[in-house]
Amino acid sequence: MAFELPNLPYEQNALEPYISANTLSFHHGKHHAGYVNNLNNLVKDTDLADKSLEEIVKATAGDASKAGIFNNAAQVWNHTFYWHSMKPNGGGAPSGALAAKIDADFGSFDAFKEQFKAAGTSQFGSGWAWLVLENGTLKVTKTLNAENPLTSGQIPLLTMDVWEHAYYLDYQNRRPDYAQTFLNSLVNWEFAEANYAKAIA
């Protein structure tokens, strides 16, 4: 069965003024949709066609002959995860078990925010910043292009897209401003808390 573009979990204008409807229209309606179409074309009539998205990402990671499939499958996964990593009236701080774990593993919430912002800002070229759980410890990491922490045994809890297509219409070259705004006004901590609860269950 072919993969389908999932709907955004909010209206296209719901993240304004931080991310414009224009950006989401292109980012979801063209970029994310393009990865879905490419993936469907690439796996059609192959033994990957009936696999789940996660299975395809894991099965093709590191295989140069399947780089096209991996890139599109991982970008489909990453973008769906990214939409849920934001919400209208987001920002603020996590609560409960995740808040305590962030304090324990990063020293403080402010220290986490600095690391996350630095990861997004310092990723050269296109990629992603992540909060992940690895062997019971929270870590901030960054990946290049389509790469996804699932393929290195990490459990993603939150992500920020730092491809230029994510922010250029609204922030032009000011990626640090976009990263700061993501943390201050967009991040969906309930999503990260739910992912953390699942990861430690």
Ligand code: ZN
């Ligand atoms: Zn993107």
